[in-house]
Ligand SMILES: Nc1ncnc2c1ncn2[C@@H]1O[C@H](COP(=O)(O)OP(=O)(O)O)[C@@H](O)[C@H]1O
């Protein structure tokens with residue numbers, strides 16, 4: 075575990091050092107790329123503003139993810155019980171996934187108004203397909219021997235769902251969460267910039283991008299998002315370690 | 330009284346006939362093995378008796394009721410070929426699984442899972458997860474899980490097929506100890522002759538598909554049985570008897586083709 079932390083720190087430090095060197099060596103123009111040191115200094119200077127904005131962004135991402143998860147569990151449970159329903163709904167979800175949501179964000183903002191609602195809605199919408207697919211696959215992966223065993227004592231559908239299918243889907247849901255975590259933050263950031271409110275890290279980035287002197291703030295917002303994403307993944311890993319204690323992925327490896 | 334009664338039972342999947350008209354009485358409290366080649370329809374027969382699959386024609390009664398009813402009242406305890414333990418449950422909580430679902434049908438005299446786990450030598454593994462157990466230990470948990478129901482009928486479908494020979498011998502001894510004196514009726518599916526003879530009061534030999542009983546052999550070895558019974562000349566004799574019936578049955582069908 076400690077080895078893993080060291081490896082992470084080494085990887086990120088090397089990446090940032092290479093970036094810093096690149097910007098300094100080639101004198102890259104301000105808006106194109108800022109050196110990490112400059113961006114981080116700005117972030118530190120305005121840490122109060124960034125912290126309160128981060129709180130808003132975290133809420134948008136977290137509520138959106140939670141809504142997506144709840145909707146997906148219900149939908150996924152229904153779809154895993156019926157091939158027909160799965161075949162009917164899958165193309166719709168794929169459409170949601172491939173259509174560029176950036177294109178219709180402004181319509182959603184017009185519909186739901188400024189503020190939190192469009193951000194949470196868009197995060198939930200964007201994260202739902204991956205969660206539904208994970209739920210369906212995970213629930214179908216449940217051991218048929220156990221399901222037959224429960225049938226032999228006339229367990230109800232609900233009991234099978236709750237005691238066997240749902241826990242079987244947990245590993246796939248964690249994998250989808252890793253993917254959705256980054257997605258949720260990106261969508262939250264973008265919608266905050268587009269929804270005419272002045273809350274969230276996205277709105278800081280938006281304002282910075284429209285000012286000629288905003289380069290430092292813009293790149294500081296990028297770093298703030300990176301830190302949020304990183305914290306989110308750590309939280310997810312800790313949760314996974316508790317919830318999936320029993321799963322192959324959590325067993326110690328040889329090295 | 331007979332625990333299981335079959336009258337002209339047939340089962341087919343589409344055009345594939347898996348169980349030929351089969352009539353059978355299994356007495357209460359007896360240990361009956363069905364032995365037959367792979368694919369002959371043993372699992373299908375067991376699933377029909379357990380109420381998991383409807384019969385195509387004929388009658389089945391378990392404990393005086395149709396299998397579906399016996400199933401709803403938790404009167405049939407199954408030990409499947411794969412232990413089917415839930416990987417996120419500990420040994421102790423896996424042993425309790427069948428009592429955790431459909432609780433309305435739980436018997437008043439449900440057996441104590443803890444006591445049973447002690448009896449099969451798993452006291453030190455109560456908090457272990459299935460992946461920390463050997464195959465034999467997993468199958469012992471599956472057996473305990475079935476016994477907790479205190480059901481009059483225990484149905485075991487090749488429970489030891491995936492185990493090595495040494496473990497299988499151990500499991501035979503353990504199973505004999507567990508069921509002797511419990512008064513439970515056991516329907517045991519196997520394709521091991523030694524296993525069938527060592528455990529049973531009666532061995533039914535099935536032909537290749539479709540399942541039909543070509544020999545019904547009483548095993549008159551004394552009880553309680555220990556592993557030593559397998560050195561008894563009578564044991565060897567009975568094994569030979571079952572083997573001949575099994576191969577006779579297989580030859581019989583190939584000649585009619
Ligand atoms: N649900 C099913 N649908 C169609 N065919 C089946 C089904 N279950 C079993 N069979 C067929 O029935 C035959 C007997 O299978 P099975 O009862 O599992 O045999 P055994 O347990 O003796 O090895 C096999 O040919 C198998 O392919």
Ligand SMILES: [Mg+2]
Pocket residue numbers: 371372373486487
């Ligand atoms: Mg079978």
